[in-house]
Structure formats: C-alpha cells, structure tokens
Amino acid sequence: MSENRLLLIVEDDTAFARTLVRSFERRGYTVLHADSQEQVSALLAQHKPRYAVVDLKLNGNASGLACVQMLHKHDEAMLIVVLTGFASIATAVEAVKLGACQYLAKPSNTDDIEAAFGHVAGVAEPELSNRSTSIKTLEWERIHEVLVEAEFNISEAARRLGMHRRTLARKLNKQQVK
Structure with missing residues (x-):
C-alpha cells in the first residue's frame, strides 16, 4: 500500500x-472509507493516511469536527479537507483551528479537493453568498458553536443553550446537512 498516496474519506x-473513492483511485490514491468516528479510529490503528476528506455532519449527532480533531492528533502533518453542505464562518474557523488545511462547501469535486490539499496555509475561505442569513441558519451556527465548546457532549451543550437534551437531539436529527 502506497502510504504517501493513502487517503481517508x-x-x-x-x-x-x-463516487469520491472511485475518482481518487483513478488519480492514483489508495482510498480508505469510514462513515463514523468509530470506524476512523479503527482504521487509524492499522493505517497512516497522508490525506483525509471529512464531511462536517455525519449520521446521528456526530460532527466531522471531532474526526478532524482525532485525525490531527494522530498525525499533525496529515492534510485534512472538510466538506460541508452548510458552509459557515464559525465552522470553517473551528475546522482550521482543529487541524484542517481547507474547508470546502459542497458540491465540490475531486479537482477542488485535490487543489485544497495543495493549499496548506490554513486559511478558511468558504464560499459566501449575498443571501441574508435566516434565523434557522443562525440557530444552527450557535448550536454547532456550543457543541464544539462542550466537546460534542449533547447534554452539556443543551444545558449551555438552556434547552432540554431531547430538544437539542431532535434539532440535530432534523438538520439534514451532508
């Protein structure tokens, strides 16, 4: 296995x-795939990827930022790109602080991701639109910010937000961010 072209998605x-796996394999990468933080942990026990592409929102209440943090602790030299269908300045800054080299809004293709691997300065430049921010968007950004502060502990985040834990869990489940 070519360790210098090993990519974790x-x-x-x-x-x-x-689609990403096939596209990167055609470009000469050896690709591993995980769909949860637990799978990432298991793969890191056996492999040392040089690159990683991490979705910001994973199934359930999981945040890709926790995976970014784990990947960066595993190997500080790993080039990590965060993908999201919900770009915000707050999550972009947090992703870079946790070790991502770039933050891309979906839809992003393999060319965009590969170019982001070459951009290691750590600048968060999410695509910004002229649309005004909705109340729901502001609420989601605040919830995500508090989740990060509470180290992704839902009970603690709910307490800090002044809401019941189940209410927060429902809001997180309703938010369809991929």
Missing part, C-alpha cells in the same frame, strides 16, 4: 463516498 452518504 469520512463520509456517511454512501453514494457520494463511492
């Missing part, structure tokens, strides 16, 4: 993950 959307 952390994505819970099976169809999108399969």
